[in-house]
Amino acid sequence: MIATKGLTKVYDGKVAVEALTMEVQPGEIFGLLGPNGAGKTTTVRMLAALVAPTAGEAVIGGYRLGEQDAAIRRSVGIVTEAPGLYERLSARENLEVYARLYGVADVARQVEKYLRLLDLWDRRDEPVGTFSKGMKQKLALARALVHEPKVLLLDEPTSGLDPQMTRVVREFIADLRGQGRTILLCTHNLDEAERLCDRILVLKTRPIALDTPEALHRRLFGRRVVVTLAEVTERILERVRALEFVRDLQHQGRHLYIALADPERENPHLVRALVEAGAAIQFLTEEEHSLEEIYLRLIEEEATAHQAEAASAR
Amino acid sequence: MSPVLVILKKEWTDLRRHHLLMLSMVVPALVFLVLPFVLTILIPLLDPSGWNDRDVRRVIELLGRAEPELKRLDPLVVLHIYIFRQFVLMLLLVPILGALSIATYSIVGEKQNRTLEPLLATPITTTELLLGKSLAAALPATLLVWLTFGLYVLGIRVLSPPEVLPRVANPVGLSLIFLTGPLVAVLSLGLGVIVSSRAKDPRTAQQIGVVLILPIMALFIMQMRGFFLLNVQWVLASAVALLALDVIVLKIGARLFERETILTRWA
Numbered sequence: 255m256i257a258t259k260g261l262t263k264v265y266d267g268k269v270a271v272e273a274l275t276m277e278v279q280p281g282e283i284f285g286l287l288g289p290n291g292a293g294k295t296t297t298v299r300m301l302a303a304l305v306a307p308t309a310g311e312a313v314i315g316g317y318r319l320g321e322q323d324a325a326i327r328r329s330v331g332i333v334t335e336a337p338g339l340y341e342r343l344s345a346r347e348n349l350e351v352y353a354r355l356y357g358v359a360d361v362a363r364q365v366e367k368y369l370r371l372l373d374l375w376d377r378r379d380e381p382v383g384t385f386s387k388g389m390k391q392k393l394a395l396a397r398a399l400v401h402e403p404k405v406l407l408l409d410e411p412t413s414g415l416d417p418q419m420t421r422v423v424r425e426f427i428a429d430l431r432g433q434g435r436t437i438l439l440c441t442h443n444l445d446e447a448e449r450l451c452d453r454i455l456v457l458k459t460r461p462i463a464l465d466t467p468e469a470l471h472r473r474l475f476g477r478r479v480v481v482t483l484a485e486v487t488e489r490i491l492e493r494v495r496a497l498e499f500v501r502d503l504q505h506q507g508r509h510l511y512i513a514l515a516d517p518e519r520e521n522p523h524l525v526r527a528l529v530e531a532g533a534a535i536q537f538l539t540e541e542e543h544s545l546e547e548i549y550l551r552l553i554e555e556e557a558t559a560h561q562a563e564a565a566s567a568r
Numbered sequence: 569m570s571p572v573l574v575i576l577k578k579e580w581t582d583l584r585r586h587h588l589l590m591l592s593m594v595v596p597a598l599v600f601l602v603l604p605f606v607l608t609i610l611i612p613l614l615d616p617s618g619w620n621d622r623d624v625r626r627v628i629e630l631l632g633r634a635e636p637e638l639k640r641l642d643p644l645v646v647l648h649i650y651i652f653r654q655f656v657l658m659l660l661l662v663p664i665l666g667a668l669s670i671a672t673y674s675i676v677g678e679k680q681n682r683t684l685e686p687l688l689a690t691p692i693t694t695t696e697l698l699l700g701k702s703l704a705a706a707l708p709a710t711l712l713v714w715l716t717f718g719l720y721v722l723g724i725r726v727l728s729p730p731e732v733l734p735r736v737a738n739p740v741g742l743s744l745i746f747l748t749g750p751l752v753a754v755l756s757l758g759l760g761v762i763v764s765s766r767a768k769d770p771r772t773a774q775q776i777g778v779v780l781i782l783p784i785m786a787l788f789i790m791q792m793r794g795f796f797l798l799n800v801q802w803v804l805a806s807a808v809a810l811l812a813l814d815v816i817v818l819k820i821g822a823r824l825f826e827r828e829t830i831l832t833r834w835a
Contacts, residue, residue, distance in 0.1 A: 265832060302689050305828045324691045332689045336682040342585040354574040355690040397686065
């Protein structure tokens, strides 16, 4: 639904996005993560045909960027970081303006549909200036959907919202996936990305990593099981070290951290060996890393690689 | 509905609810409407010799030379004609201030509220957007000066001697209001668009209005001091110059009004 190849944007000699190649599948929620100034907003703006790429190509919703920009704008819905609503106009009037600009056939029906869906119908005729930040964000979502776009570009949709409203917006976004819409989600909120995204792209001007959170986890941290025993003895440690499939063993207090290649296949052998060595197993789980840890590790690795590159250039 | 009409409707709905902006347009119109009547009533009352002032005498003399038939009229009637003609010129400030206020508020306001990005993400073309915003500024400003002039004419008819009206609502007065008025409104909004691309708040952008107000004030003062008298040839020549300026300014405005420029350079 979204495909880019070598997409690059340079502003006045400064590279904002470089060689971005990615594919977002229909019905997928695709997370775009990165530090401030990483090029996330520029990427969204290019995909919305708001700014022209300096190099590279992209196809959005079947339309080629740079050649069919008007068609791209018609098939894309965008939620910008700031809701950007007309404060003196009512919620209904705001949506009507956009529905008409998008050429919606039955404006009144579409406006009502989304105002009801986002629980804003009762306040439809009040000026948006009187709305809370959460209500404005919901209205911005309704505005992005009023023309039933196939592709949604969401730039920090829960930024600045309280936890309750954040949850409402997140659940709404999750529901949109069920409707088959393709969503590109830019966020700083890693918890949000972890909950919502099927795949993530970490961007720091250049793409650093692109995969599912699970695959990135495996690539960066490998797979480890954590075994909690009633007591750790030297005999138990020796027995585990002797197992040929154990890649690494560390222990801390009553916890053993055992790196395995294929825990599903190797765990039963590990448990048997532990029991044979006289271990009393209390818990056995696979070690998990949050997306935050994955993200920070990726950014750290990129910074190290960048420094090494700069040093070798000198 | 065409995108231009959608923008026009949106702008006017917003304008109607922006009471301060409405007031900033209506107050100058009211001042320029009422002030000449106050002057024609007060000058003879408070200072019977006031209209015998050297400058006034000079203008009356100049008027008489340009239009000999005025010499036959009562000097007080000529004074009325002189004052009301002067303020027709001042009425040109109404479309200037009105168009500038609406254009700058409309564009800088969108920048401040960050409403431009979602708007530009729709299929509207930048020409349609600029046209919608320009019409939204120029039409009310022009209609306001026409309405003010209508009331002005009505007031003269009711409150002044009958010889005054045909000599104020004459070809010069009518061409100033119905030809120069719309042209200065367009020039004002064009400059408003250009300045708004850089300004961070509407008041800063509106300072450009001085550029347009000064020539009008200069004409007002020069005519008041009797240096020259506006005639139809002058008005038509200035209309041609204004038209050329309008085209230049609108072209510059249109060049600035590109999606990428708006989003990346209009800081």
